[in-house]
Amino acid sequence: MSGPLPSPSPSAWPPGGAAAPAGAAAPWLSVLIPVHNVKDYLRECLDSVLAQADAGVEVLMVDDCSTDGSDDLVRTLVTEHAAGPVTVRGLFHAQNQGLSGARNTMLQAARGDYVWFVDSDDYLMPGAIPRLRQVVRGHAPALVLCDFFMLRERMKLKHRLRGELHRRTFFGPERQVIRDPSLLMRGLFEAGQMHSWSKIARRSVWGEQLRFPVGRYFEDMATTPFLALLADSVWYEPEVWVAYRQRAGSILATPNVTKAEHLAHAxxxxxxxAAGTPLDDETRFAWAHFAARNFIGASRMADKALPDGCAEAVAKFRDAFEEASPIPLRDLDLAYKRRGWFVRAMRLRHWLRRADCEGSTSSGRSAI
Known part of the structure; x- marks a missing residue:
């Protein structure tokens, strides 16, 4: 993943804290917490980690130019836990780089064999880290997947009925090592939960090349499938390890054309x-269906932002969809019909017709 030119190196707290202590053994896990204007939630997040972490865990926070005092809170928390068994470090960006930039900074500074991104307004459920260590010690997978629940100020009956108390992130084999790339990719696409905080990976899988796209929305969707392709062994633990907080002002709650474009090209x-990876037909369909959902979601987002002038954007999103889908449009349409997914087929056709209104057919394209 490429991005803008690198920003100035972050400063550390305590000074020199970005470097490994002399003679210190490498931790087995780095918990990476990006921080930006989360003063009300950060302590709860860190406490949820430290309450269950052993001495082989390090915690790294990077403040991305907060304006609400979160940066001072990071310094306070690092100082408070300086004598504890878990190493807690803080880094500070000189320029705001967004969530992707913060995560990339922490990837470069992490020392753990495994890395786990935890958003600073979320928290870990009790027992998550000890169970992860059991999995790592017993099976050493390259990638571990876990489940989550939606944390709301008021959990209503409709939220419970939607399954928000336990959201699966994978549809496939549980509690066993998976080495079949088709099983892995199909399970990911069918679940549709691409967020990075439910994926714990060996740092070596990220390597030096795979990074979050700076300056773009839907950064998790633009990295998780690539991470899965690089992992030669995966473990899915069907337990809730993360409490995911729903806050006002989410990406989907504030649509604009830029966000729609980033979703369409995720x-x-x-x-x-994936060209050299053998994937079966069911996996290719799941991938194509996921790409179609992105196309429809991006088109709807653009329609809300520009209700009278989104056709040009939708036409571009169609091009992005066709480039992202592993099977042609006609094959996807036929697959929908074979499954009896007529409503999905109609919905896709609707937005494809919107794209055609901009003149896609005149350039040699034909609607399905």
């Missing part, structure tokens, strides 16, 4: 990355 280059 799977760019995935076909090239």
């Amino acid at each position: 799977l760019a280059n995935l076909r090239d990355a």
